Amino acid sequence: MNIKKLVVLSLLVIQTTTLVLTLRYSRSKPVEGARFLNSTVVLVAEFVKLICCLLVILKTNEFNTASALGEIRREVIHKPIETLKIAIPSGSYAIQNNLLFIALSYLDAPTYQVTYQLKILSSAIFSVVLLRRKLNFLKWVSLILLMAGVALVQIRPDDYEEKDPTLRWYGLGAILMSCVSSGFAGVYFEKLLKRSNQSLWIRNIQMALFGTVFSGMACYYSDMDIISRDGFFQGYDGLTWFIVLLHAVGGLLVSCVIKFADNITKGFAASLSIVISSAVSYFIFNELNPSHYFVIGTATVLLSTILYSRPG
Ligand code: C5P
DSSP states (O other), rough: OOOOHHHHHHHHHHHHHHHHHHHHHHHHSOOSSOOOHHHHHHHHHHHHHHHHHHHHHHHHHTHHHHHHHHOOOOOOIIIIIHHHHTTOOOOOHHHHHHHHHHHHHHOOEEEEEEHTTTHHHHHHHHHHHHHHHHHHHHHHHHHHHHHHHHHHHOOOOTTTOOOOOHHHHHHHHHHHHHHHHHHHHHHHHHHHHHOOOOOHHHHHHHHHHHHHHHHHHHHHHHHHHHHHHOOOTTTTTTTHHHHHHHHHHHHHHHHHHHHHHHHHHHHHHHHHHHHHHHHHHHSSOOOOOOOHOOOOHHHHHHHHHHTSSSOO
């Protein structure tokens, strides 16, 4: 494995684990007054990504502002069709980013992460359809194992006391929709990145531009009343800003992983972070008392991911 690939994958494992645990903690800790609004966090993160990408372009132009603006004009404004193509994955990600917050509010961190592994299945299906990628027998077997593992994780032991089953179903629904979006948007972005000659950072600028617009719309339609009453940054504290930064860095890391590897390898990184966040949840937060189903299901998901990642 080349060094760039290894570095971006390791960073993604660390970022995913930290984000899930921090989000979960921030959502469940008691707060005085209002909690932060998910939609504003997604919007601010998109804006932070845009600033980061602009800084990278500035750096690649040796901090010459005129030359950086020239590149953006040439590649973003004067190529409207290329820019518009990014609206598709970007819109899909905007919905997904909001849905994932809902999912995390209703599910514990390990259940969330293991179920979200179904995005490997949707990535595989979209890779076959959109990229004409061929999958061998072993890869399809691992995908079936993956689904079996995810199903096992969902079974609760007989003595499990459900706090509110309806809310759990909301969480599961939100996460399943996110899986479809993740596979579709990821593979579509991979196609645009690898089958055209625009640079990763120009693609990321286009992505963040649309991301800011779409997340702004989501914010407006879902929370405008509360925002006009209690303010855009209601409930923000140091932890919220940390989540915003983690979100933004994570998005940029995902784009690097898609460039230097692919969407399937990205799924492998996510499965490593499951092991880590489950362990932390269990040993540090005392949140999860794993049933046999959970342990076997998680092991099956991990095994399937390893099998899937074998070359050939
Ligand atoms: O879970 P998944 O890997 O699909 O999440 C991808 C995340 O990366 C999303 O939050 C999406 O907004 C972000 N992303 C990004 N820029 C890209 C590609 C993905 O910010 N070019």
